[in-house]
Amino acid sequence: MRVAIIVFPGSNCDRDMMVAIETLTGRRPALIWHKQTNLQPVDLAVIPGGFSFGDYLRCGALAAHAPIMNALLDHAARGGAILGVCNGFQILIEAGMLPGFLTRNKELKFVCKQTSLAINSDASCEFIKSLDSSEKLQIPVAHNEGNFFADPVTLDNIESNGQVVLRYVNEDKKNSGNPNGSLNDIAGICSSNGKILGMMPHPERAMGAGHESADGKKLLQSIFEAIEA
Amino acid sequence: MNELIEMGFENAASMGLSKEEWERVCTHLGRLPNVCELGIFSAMWSEHCSYKSSKKWLKTLPTEGEHVIQGPGENAGVVNIGDGLAVVFKIESHNHPSFIEPYQGAATGVGGILRDVFTMGARPIALLNALRFGEIDHEKTPHLVSGVAAGIGGYGNCIGIPTVGGEVEFDASYNGNILVNAMAVGLAHSDRIFYSAASGAGNPVVYVGAKTGRDGIHGATMASTEFSDEIKSKRPTVQVGDPFTGKLLMEACLELMAADAVIAIQDMGAAGLTSSSVEMAAKGNLGMEIDLDLVPVRETKMSAYEIMLSESQERMLMVIDPSQAEIARQIFNKWDLDFMPIGQVTETNRLILLKDGEVACDIPLAPLVNDAPEYDRPHISPKIPQEVPAHKLIQDISISAALKMLIGSEDLCSRRWIYEQYDSHIMADTIIGPGSDCALTRVYGTNKALALTVDCTPRYVEADPYNGGKQAVVEAYRNIVAAGATPLAVTNNLNFGNPEKPEIMAQLVQSVTGIKDACEFLSTPVVSGNVSLYNETAGNAIKPCPVIGMVGLINDWQNAGTIALPSKATLFIIGQDATTNSGWLSNSIYAKSLAKHVGGAPPQIDLEAELQIGLFILGCYQQKLVQAAHDISDGGMLVALAEMMLAGNHGADITLPNTLDPHSWCFAENQSSYIIATKNPVELRCNAEQAQIPFIHFGKSISTQELKISNGDIISLDEIRDSYETGLSNRLEK
Numbered sequence: 001m002r003v004a005i006i007v008f009p010g011s012n013c014d015r016d017m018m019v020a021i022e023t024l025t026g027r028r029p030a031l032i033w034h035k036q037t038n039l040q041p042v043d044l045a046v047i048p049g050g051f052s053f054g055d056y057l058r059c060g061a062l063a064a065h066a067p068i069m070n071a072l073l074d075h076a077a078r079g080g081a082i083l084g085v086c087n088g089f090q091i092l093i094e095a096g097m098l099p100g101f102l103t104r105n106k107e108l109k110f111v112c113k114q115t116s117l118a119i120n121s122d123a124s125c126e127f128i129k130s131l132d133s134s135e136k137l138q139i140p141v142a143h144n145e146g147n148f149f150a151d152p153v154t155l156d157n158i159e160s161n162g163q164v165v166l167r168y169v170n171e172d173k174k175n176s177g178n179p180n181g182s183l184n185d186i187a188g189i190c191s192s193n194g195k196i197l198g199m200m201p202h203p204e205r206a207m208g209a210g211h212e213s214a215d216g217k218k219l220l221q222s223i224f225e226a227i228e229a
Numbered sequence: 230m231n232e233l234i235e236m237g238f239e240n241a242a243s244m245g246l247s248k249e250e251w252e253r254v255c256t257h258l259g260r261l262p263n264v265c266e267l268g269i270f271s272a273m274w275s276e277h278c279s280y281k282s283s284k285k286w287l288k289t290l291p292t293e294g295e296h297v298i299q300g301p302g303e304n305a306g307v308v309n310i311g312d313g314l315a316v317v318f319k320i321e322s323h324n325h326p327s328f329i330e331p332y333q334g335a336a337t338g339v340g341g342i343l344r345d346v347f348t349m350g351a352r353p354i355a356l357l358n359a360l361r362f363g364e365i366d367h368e369k370t371p372h373l374v375s376g377v378a379a380g381i382g383g384y385g386n387c388i389g390i391p392t393v394g395g396e397v398e399f400d401a402s403y404n405g406n407i408l409v410n411a412m413a414v415g416l417a418h419s420d421r422i423f424y425s426a427a428s429g430a431g432n433p434v435v436y437v438g439a440k441t442g443r444d445g446i447h448g449a450t451m452a453s454t455e456f457s458d459e460i461k462s463k464r465p466t467v468q469v470g471d472p473f474t475g476k477l478l479m480e481a482c483l484e485l486m487a488a489d490a491v492i493a494i495q496d497m498g499a500a501g502l503t504s505s506s507v508e509m510a511a512k513g514n515l516g517m518e519i520d521l522d523l524v525p526v527r528e529t530k531m532s533a534y535e536i537m538l539s540e541s542q543e544r545m546l547m548v549i550d551p552s553q554a555e556i557a558r559q560i561f562n563k564w565d566l567d568f569m570p571i572g573q574v575t576e577t578n579r580l581i582l583l584k585d586g587e588v589a590c591d592i593p594l595a596p597l598v599n600d601a602p603e604y605d606r607p608h609i610s611p612k613i614p615q616e617v618p619a620h621k622l623i624q625d626i627s628i629s630a631a632l633k634m635l636i637g638s639e640d641l642c643s644r645r646w647i648y649e650q651y652d653s654h655i656m657a658d659t660i661i662g663p664g665s666d667c668a669l670t671r672v673y674g675t676n677k678a679l680a681l682t683v684d685c686t687p688r689y690v691e692a693d694p695y696n697g698g699k700q701a702v703v704e705a706y707r708n709i710v711a712a713g714a715t716p717l718a719v720t721n722n723l724n725f726g727n728p729e730k731p732e733i734m735a736q737l738v739q740s741v742t743g744i745k746d747a748c749e750f751l752s753t754p755v756v757s758g759n760v761s762l763y764n765e766t767a768g769n770a771i772k773p774c775p776v777i778g779m780v781g782l783i784n785d786w787q788n789a790g791t792i793a794l795p796s797k798a799t800l801f802i803i804g805q806d807a808t809t810n811s812g813w814l815s816n817s818i819y820a821k822s823l824a825k826h827v828g829g830a831p832p833q834i835d836l837e838a839e840l841q842i843g844l845f846i847l848g849c850y851q852q853k854l855v856q857a858a859h860d861i862s863d864g865g866m867l868v869a870l871a872e873m874m875l876a877g878n879h880g881a882d883i884t885l886p887n888t889l890d891p892h893s894w895c896f897a898e899n900q901s902s903y904i905i906a907t908k909n910p911v912e913l914r915c916n917a918e919q920a921q922i923p924f925i926h927f928g929k930s931i932s933t934q935e936l937k938i939s940n941g942d943i944i945s946l947d948e949i950r951d952s953y954e955t956g957l958s959n960r961l962e963k
Contacts, residue, residue, distance in 0.1 A: 009564065010473050012389025016657040049655075051387040054473025110382045110650045142386070142652040205654045210671060210786060 001224055003029035004042040006072065006088075008063045013049035013085065013204060020204035021046070024220055032068060039071035043227050044081045047088030049142075049202060059102065059145045060090035069095055081127075081227050082196040086143055089188070089198035098191060098198045099158055100150035105143070106181025112142040114212055115179055115201055116171040117187055124162035125190040126226040127197055131218060136169060138213035139201035141179055141187075146200040148182035148189075155183060163189050166199055197223070232532055232589060235261035244271035244447070250602055257596040265533040265582065265590045270597065272447065272500035272538060273507060276762050279601040282728040283760045286741040294754040296717055298419060304345040304496060305415075306756025307422055308718045310782050314672065315419040316679060317351035320359075320412035320722040320778040322761035326467040327409040331376025332383065335409050336470040339384040340542055342413040344496035347479050348545065350423040350486050351415030354656060355670045356385050358395040358411045359683040359722065359776045360647075363404030365639040370399070371961045373407055374647065380470075381411070382650040387472035388479065391659050392651035393668035396683055399639045405766030410722040410759075412683055412778040416672060423486055425495040427513035427548045427574045432492060434506070434517060434572040435554075437561055438478045438544040440527035444468050445501070445540025474543040474566070481564040482545060488560065490553030497544040503537045505546040507580060511598040519572035521584045533582060533589035548574055608734035613693045617815040617829035619893045624823050628895055629936065629944035631823060632867050633952045635896070638822045641864045642956025660786050665876070666860055667708040671786050678786035680714035682779050686863070687772035689831035692816055694736045694773060698743025699834045701777040703900060706751055707860035709781035710843045711903055713790040713850040719748055720778040721758040726770025728762050736773040737762075744775060750836040751843075753779065788850065792859040794870075794877035798930045799910035802866060804842045804902030806923035807886060812893025818864045819896040831898075838901045845922045846903055854913050857906040865896035869904050870928075871949050874936065880946055882937040883928030891940065906930065 003021050007014045014031060022028045029046070032039060039045065053062035063069075076082060076097055084092040092098045105111055121133035131137075150158060158164060166188035170177035178185045180200070188199030203216030241251040244267060254262055254270045262270065276282060292300035298315055299307035305319035323338025339356060346353045358381055363370050385392045390413070427434075445468035485491055493513065495505040502524070510517040521536050531539075549557055554570070561568035575581070580597070582590040624631060635641055648663035658671035660678055667682035684705040690697025702719065709716045721744060726733040748755055764771040783789050814820050815829035849855050857877065859869045874881055885891045907913045910926065917924040931937065934946040 009477055010387070012387075012476065012655060016655070019657065050389060051473060051476070054387065054471070056473070109379070110386055110652070112386075112652045112654065113649050140654055142654065144386075202654070205657050207657070210660045211654075211657070 001025045001027060001228065002042045003044045003046060004032050004039060005029050005046045005048055006032050006034065006068055008034045008052035008066060010052045010054050011048050011050035013202065016204045017046055017048040020207050020220060023207065024217065025224065034066040034068045037067050037071060039068065039075055044083060045072060045075055047084040047091050049086030049088060052087055052091060060087060060094035063091045064094035076196060079193065079195055083223060084198040085202055086200055089200055090145065092196060092198045097196055098189060099154050100148055100189065102145050103147045103149050104145055105147050110144045111179045113179060114138055114140045116169050116177055117166045117201060118169040119166060120164050122162050123165045123190065125165045125194040125197060127223040128165060130222045130225050137215040137219060139203055139206045139216050141201045143200055146180040146182065148186040150183065158189060159184065161192055163192065165190050165197060232265060232534065233263050236264055236267045241267055241271065244268065245275060246271050250274055257593060265537055266592055268534045268538050269503050269590065269592065272503050273597045274601050277499050278504055280760055281602045282604050282606050282762060283723065283737060284603050285605055286738055289741065290745050290755045291749045292754050292756065294718065294752060297754055297756055298422060300754065300756045301758060303424060304348045306718065306720060307349060308756060308780065309419050310677065312675060313419055315417050315422065316414060316780055317346050317349045317417050318412065318414040318720055318778065318780055319345050319757035320410055320720045320776065321345065321759040322408065322410045322722050322724060324406065324408050324724065324761050324764055327377055328407050330467040331373050332380040333467055333469050335377040335380030336384040337468045337542055338409055338411045339381055340470045340472060340475050341498050342411045343388065343390060343475065344498065346413045346415040347482055348423065348494050348496045349417060350421050351417035352483060353390045353413050353415040354658065355414040355668065355681055356390050356392040356411060357668065357681055357683050357778065358392065359685065360395065360397045361403045361408035361774060362399050363407065364401045365399045365960050367404050374961055377409055378647045378650045384470055384472045386652040388476045389655050391653050391655045393653055393659055393670055394663050394681055397644050397647060400687065400772055402772040405769065406764045406771050408724050408771065408774055410776050412720065414679065414681055414780065423491055423494050425493055425509050425512055427493045427509040427515050427517065429492060430515060430574050430576045432548050432574045433551055433554060433570040434519060434574060435547045435549050436524055436544065436567065436569045436571045437547060438566055439471060439474045439541060440525040440567060441536055441539050441544065442527045442541045443531065443535055443539060446535055446538045468540045468542050470542050477564045477566055478543050478545065481561055481566055484560050485557055488553065488556050490549050490557045491547055492550055493548040495546050497546060499540065501538060501540045502546065507594060507597050509546065509548065510580060511594045516575035516577035516579045516594065517572060518575050518581045521582055521589065523569055523571040525567040525569050533584040606728050606734045607731045608738045609731040610735055611694065611732060614828055614830050617820065617826060619812050619814045619890060622814045622820045622824040622826055623890055623892045627942050628891055628938055629942045631892065631896065632871060633944065633949060635818060635822055635864050635868055636871055636949060637952030637956040639956060639960065640818050640822060641868055643953050644957065645954065646957045646961060660789060661791065665792050666711045669712055669786065669789050676785045678783050678789060680709045680712045680781035680783060682708040683776055684708065685774050685776040687774045688816055690736065690740055690773045690775060692828055692831050694739035695743040696831060696834055698740030698775055699747040700831065700900065701775055702744055702747035702751065703834055703839045704862055705777045705779035706753065706839065706843060707903065709779055710846050711790060711858045711860045713788055713847065713855065714781035714783040715847065716751060716753050716779055716781045718780055719753050719755045721755055722776040723760045724764055724771065724774040724776065725762050726765045733770055740773060740775045747836060751840055790850065790855055790858045792873050792876045793857055794873040794879045794881065794906050794930050795856045796879050796930055796932065798856050798906035798908055799926065800881065800883065800928040801905045801907065801913060802902055802925045802927055803846065803905050803917065804923060805899060806925055807888045811899060812889045812897045813899045814893055814897055817896060817898040832900050834900050842901050842922060845920050849905065849913060849916065854907050854909050855905055856908055859904050861902040861904065862898065865898050866904065867895035873904065873906065874946055875950055875953060880931045880933045880935045881928055882931045884939040
């Protein structure tokens with residue numbers, strides 16, 4: 001399993017993602033600095049969380065124009081797999097690789113908490129095929145701009161194409177379960193070919209061994225199995 | 230204005246110097262200073278930089294111990310944790326700026342303390358904060374809480390260091406002067422610590438990081454005076470933070486340190502380029518010459534005075550090895566940061582600054598640092614109040630009703646509304662985050678973990694400064710022990726009013742003495758700290774608040790404790806029995822919140838008992854007898870138990886003793902006690918008897934979600950949780 005993690009100035013979950021992937025695959029992913037223009041052939045490219053370019057202008061907007069992005073677009077055009085987490089999700093949207101927008105959280109505050117996620121068993125995303133969709137995933141979020149928005153037509157398309165992969169769900173009656181006000185409780189979506197997954201929750205922070213949950217490990221494992229299949 | 234024009238006493242007075250200090254400046258120079266020179270003297274001799282009122286007493290604190298690598302006097306303290314690693318930590322206040330501009334004040338407080346830690350060569354791994362706001366219903370409080378929380382999160386979240394713990398209090402004495410203390414903790418290789426003393430005459434002095442602007446000019450002096458009603462005019466002295474640049478600077482500095490290019494390094498914090506250049510040169514017993522025209526600036530026509538006194542953020546000063554200069558430049562280029570040689574180390578023992586080809590400043594360094602004024606300010610011992618007897622405080626309500634009110638009060642309710650705005654899991658090593666006795670952060674790549682806490686009980690310190698100082702230390706100690714970790718060392722943040730008032734000075738003197746006695750007894754030396762004085766508005770001083778930040782170590786994080794009550798556990802109070810629990814309600818949260826009675830003697834501290842009981846708890850951890858533990862502090866035993874029930878989501882059944890009034894027993898704030906939940910009650914009891922540790926077997930966890938009390942009183946866990954979880958949000962968002 002060859003994995004590359006793209007690092008922008010202001011990325012801050014790159015190490016966490018590297019450790020998580022190395023723990024699972026036994027192989028340390030390559031860290032690719034954003035000023036590079038080449039991406040060696042890889043099985044999976046990951047854009048980690050953080051505040052690329054300080055979130056200035058708009059989250060992910062500057063990173064979407066970094067030198068490495070052309071190589072990433074080429075990788076996507078070849079049908080390559082990409083995972084974007086949190087700021088990585090924002091960058092994928094800004095780069096036009098995923099539909100919709102990610103706007104300020106409904107309560108206008110940063111939110112860091114455990115969330116409960118439902119897996120959409122109808123999703124056209126191979127990455128989740130080995131997961132039991134009757135089980136909820138417990139994976140934490142930590143973001144200021146995770147409120148997914150799309151115009152009604154786009155949203156309809158995303159839903160009917162099976163591009164919604166993960167939704168926040170209500171575990172106890174008192175909480176809505178949705179930490180940021182995203183439309184249709186969307187926590188993660190995929191591209192129309194199912195090979196690019198963007199999600200707000202951080203799987204690298206739910207790896208068991210001291211973490212509150214090990215469900216992020218399950219999800220990453222499932223992604224690797226799908227790519228290797 | 231001609232910058233070289235001679236200044237007079239009225240100029241010095243406007244910069245906060247006394248007549249006597251002004252005369253000392255003139256004597257040292259042998260002439261009248263110009264504006265830049267006067268600015269440098271006034272900043273270096275400000276309370277904030279010189280510790281002139283507190284130094285005499287700080288010197289009495291224990292600062293050495295077998296694990297201490299570096300005590301106070303550097304950017305942060307350094308303590309050995311074995312395996313070639315060291316923990317680097319410090320706490321610092323940003324009180325005045327945070328009241329004027331809460332977001333930026335709090336954000337730059339976090340940025341500043343992080344720089345102190347990575348300047349030592351450590352990668353920061355955790356942040357904590359100790360916050361005090363005015364009354365929760367005061368008109369300014371919601372705005373200040375929102376701004377400070379957003380500012381702390383805004384900086385910490387972006388730079389990518391988890392905020393793992395802290396404390397929040399509300400009290401009328403902070404209505405006009407909030408306290409924002411931030412603590413940062415980092416990890417370094419114990420043989421690769423970086424210091425600030427310059428060496429090697431002729432070595433280049435390099436400026437790195439963000440450009441210098443006109444923000445924060447003379448901020449250290451502002452932090453050394455009382456507030457008046459004209460605080461809005463002080464807004465330009467608040468710095469503006471840029472956590473993105475802070476992140477780049479941190480990565481670039483750590484990369485540069487790994488490349489063996491750095492000889493000395495100092496963060497440009499309070500008093501900016503002034504304190505960094507003066508301290509580096511003076512510590513190396515050398516001089517420094519700087520050409521101010523080379524300093525990267527972001528505004529035009531900045532004067533020598535403005536450049537030297539600016540507190541623009543995200544800047545560092547370094548002395549580098551000239552043979553590594555090119556490597557150093559490349560690293561900073563990679564991170565798109567300024568890297569500018571601006572001068573050199575000299576043998577003159579003078580600070581010489583050039584501006585527009587002229588000498589703008591030429592002052593001897595020794596008087597600036599070594600001969601800075603030091604005062605032995607008068608202090609009058611306060612009258613310590615009597616204990617308020619419990620029968621005067623006990624309310625005629627049920628225990629469950631009292632519990633529900635206490636746990637929903639702003640003093641004791643959940644701080645979730647605040648801490649969910651902080652990224653507490655980034656770096657993926659947070660084992661226990663906010664909302665527990667202490668935070669637990671794994672030491673990356675090892676099985677070890679650091680236990681981290683901040684503590685102070687200002688109402689105790691106000692009533693009895695000596696015992697209040699001691700209590701801050703022992704409560705921090707208990708928080709660390711309750712997690713099964715061994716307390717290592719302390720950093721402190723001494724927040725007081727105007728030290729020129731003898732009654733305020735007495736608070737400082739006595740609480741420092743209390744801290745000294747407790748730290749000596751518990752073998753937790755003070756390795757770093759900060760003093761914030763003049764916390765007064767319109768002559769009204771804050772409640773004294775000597776915050777203790779403590780770091781402990783546990784060798785295997787998997788053996789660490791939790792406060793979460795498990796099922797099928799037996800409950801003990803360790804540290805009390807029928808004879809030692811006197812039911813101390815005087816100056817408790819129960820007295821304040823329910824009886825509306827403030828003041829009275831706080832609970833007494835017995836250091837010997839504290840140590841003995843602490844060691845007993847750690848022994849029980851080693852024998853795996855502890856399934857959950859929580860120390861008893863604000864709110865007393867039943868509040869502690871309720872927090873354990875909420876964290877574990879289990880009910881409990883408890884038996885009241887017949888020796889004390891039930892309210893006294895449930896809500897007393899007697900010290901040196903813990904609640905332990907165990908699955909080995911026989912062994913635990915036997916150990917306690919053998920060690921002659923007082924204990925009470927008082928209950929068990931039950932399968933129903935409720936608290937059952939032996940007098941028939943009962944309350945559901947949902948009802949307790951509802952009160953606990955909505956206490957803050959209901960009142961801040963109304």
